[in-house]
Amino acid sequence: VRRFRLVIEYDGTDFAGFQIQNQGERTIQGVLEETIERLSGQFSRVHGAGRTDAGVHATGQVVHFDSTWQVPAEKVAVALNAVLPIDLTVRTGGVAEATFHARHDAIRRTYVYTILNREMPSALRGRYVWQVHPPLSRERMQSAANHLIGTHDFATFGLPDAPGKSTVRRMDAIEITPQADCLRIRVAGSAFLKHQVRAFVGTLVEVGRGKLPPDAVKTILESKDRTQCPKVAPPQGLCLVKVEYSEKRNEDLFGKTE
Amino acid sequence: VRRFRLVIEYDGTDFAGFQIQNQGERTIQGVLEETIERLSGQFSRVHGAGRTDAGVHATGQVVHFDSTWQVPAEKVAVALNAVLPIDLTVRTGGVAEATFHARHDAIRRTYVYTILNREMPSALRGRYVWQVHPPLSRERMQSAANHLIGTHDFATFGLPDAPGKSTVRRMDAIEITPQADCLRIRVAGSAFLKHQVRAFVGTLVEVGRGKLPPDAVKTILESKDRTQCPKVAPPQGLCLVKVEYSEKRNEDLFGKTE
Numbered sequence: 001v002r003r004f005r006l007v008i009e010y011d012g013t014d015f016a017g018f019q020i021q022n023q024g025e026r027t028i029q030g031v032l033e034e035t036i037e038r039l040s041g042q043f044s045r046v047h048g049a050g051r052t053d054a055g056v057h058a059t060g061q062v063v064h065f066d067s068t069w070q071v072p073a074e075k076v077a078v079a080l081n082a083v084l085p086i087d088l089t090v091r092t093g094g095v096a097e098a099t100f101h102a103r104h105d106a107i108r109r110t111y112v113y114t115i116l117n118r119e120m121p122s123a124l125r126g127r128y129v130w131q132v133h134p135p136l137s138r139e140r141m142q143s144a145a146n147h148l149i150g151t152h153d154f155a156t157f158g159l160p161d162a163p164g165k166s167t168v169r170r171m172d173a174i175e176i177t178p179q180a181d182c183l184r185i186r187v188a189g190s191a192f193l194k195h196q197v198r199a200f201v202g203t204l205v206e207v208g209r210g211k212l213p214p215d216a217v218k219t220i221l222e223s224k225d226r227t228q229c230p231k232v233a234p235p236q237g238l239c240l241v242k243v244e245y246s247e248k249r250n251e252d253l254f255g256k257t258e
Numbered sequence: 259v260r261r262f263r264l265v266i267e268y269d270g271t272d273f274a275g276f277q278i279q280n281q282g283e284r285t286i287q288g289v290l291e292e293t294i295e296r297l298s299g300q301f302s303r304v305h306g307a308g309r310t311d312a313g314v315h316a317t318g319q320v321v322h323f324d325s326t327w328q329v330p331a332e333k334v335a336v337a338l339n340a341v342l343p344i345d346l347t348v349r350t351g352g353v354a355e356a357t358f359h360a361r362h363d364a365i366r367r368t369y370v371y372t373i374l375n376r377e378m379p380s381a382l383r384g385r386y387v388w389q390v391h392p393p394l395s396r397e398r399m400q401s402a403a404n405h406l407i408g409t410h411d412f413a414t415f416g417l418p419d420a421p422g423k424s425t426v427r428r429m430d431a432i433e434i435t436p437q438a439d440c441l442r443i444r445v446a447g448s449a450f451l452k453h454q455v456r457a458f459v460g461t462l463v464e465v466g467r468g469k470l471p472p473d474a475v476k477t478i479l480e481s482k483d484r485t486q487c488p489k490v491a492p493p494q495g496l497c498l499v500k501v502e503y504s505e506k507r508n509e510d511l512f513g514k515t516e
Contacts, residue, residue: 010381087384089380092378120336123266123344124497
């Protein structure tokens with residue numbers, strides 16, 4: 001048995017999220033497991049670094065699975081891409097150490113949220129942005145975002161994996177960058193609660209359009225009360241772009257077959 | 259009766275091209291005409307600057323139509339966007355002079371074709387690129403493209419609107435630019451034959467991967483024989499980005515309500 005690892009990309013529009021939940025729903029995990037079973041002849045459970053919600057995209061999701069599949073390590077990605085649907089592709093694939101775990105070993109995740117900040121919608125970007133009509137102040141949003149950096153209890157902004165578990169997370173960076181008629185919000189942190197990035201973005205947009213002062217975010221954070229979260233942004237603007245591991249694990253992931 | 263003009267954007271994936279052809283097919287023209295009729299209460303024929311093929315996208319297509327619709331000129335775009343599907347949107351709209359014609363008055367069209375030049379497909383860009391695996395030489399492709407600039411009979415590369423009509427067109431620029439793992443081919447010219455840009459791109463890719471010498475393109479052009487066209491690129495990489503009019507008409511189009 002070898003432990004395989006993949007970096008995958010997906011357009012989340014037509015998926016009910018990463019994780020298998022209800023029978024009959026199309027999920028990233030489900031499509032990957034079916035494809036791997038079809039190619040290897042055996043069922044393998046797929047584990048992902050981040051459980052993205054329905055409609056959320058990824059360019060750098062990391063997964064692992066165990067299999068006795070006799071494919072050469074450097075051919076895993078090409079073999080899977082030949083069978084996977086067009087909206088779920090493998091960027092790189094290979095064999096990891098037997099102890100590698102895509103989720104437990106991840107030390108940092110980076111998400112990017114894209115806001116189309118103009119009056120008119122965009123046919124070509126509609127699947128990948130949240131269109132916000134009123135002009136947003138990047139400066140006010142960045143000033144508010146700075147209150148969220150560091151290690152805090154983020155109970156206001158999301159739910160833990162299971163009831164009663166810790167809602168403390170470490171946010172390393174929240175950077176808001178203008179890009180033509182868009183605002184790009186990059187959020188990097190140790191790990192994220194369910195809906196956390198979308199709740200950050202929803203809150204920052206309320207600040208950016210002048211409905212909340214930037215410092216209100218500090219009070220909202222400290223309330224640790226989900227009912228105090230002003231708004232949750234829709235999923236289609238969100239993309240999981242990178243998962244990082246310790247130096248040792250990064251080498252394990254990226255050093256051998258690429 | 260006023261003559262309305264729109265700059266529109268569309269994701270061509272789920273359309274059978276711009277022009278209404280067969281009953282029951284979803285076309286840009288058809289969806290626009292239905293939407294305008296629904297809002298204005300009367301049928302208006304829609305005329306477009308370029309008849310893009312099935313699967314081809316646009317960010318700068320221009321159309322016009324006549325109507326007694328009592329909407330203020332500056333509200334046309336917002337009114338239509340409220341009803342149009344997410345993959346067809348209006349960027350700007352207004353009222354033109356009664357003699358303006360979106361197709362006949364256009365003096366230049368610009369298309370961009372995007373090639374994803376890498377081994378692995380991309381789930382997020384698959385709808386908008388042609389994935390070409392072998393590494394392409396941008397230099398060879400640009401050198402071949404230079405033979406296509408100027409006024410020539412392009413019968414090798416496409417069909418005229420109607421049999422027997424002229425296949426002479428003026429190409430002002432063909433620029434091939436690398437952009438991360440993509441090649442972006444920008445083609446600007448007076449007007450284009452059916453399939454012309456895709457035939458250019460298919461031919462240039464054969465040069466870029468070393469199957470044809472750059473100078474062979476001159477011979478192929480001069481043959482004026484469609485069977486000499488080496489390859490036609492698929493539609494999804496193509497996007498109509500700009501339509502230009504004479505200075506007088508550009509003012510008419512863009513000077514009044516924006």
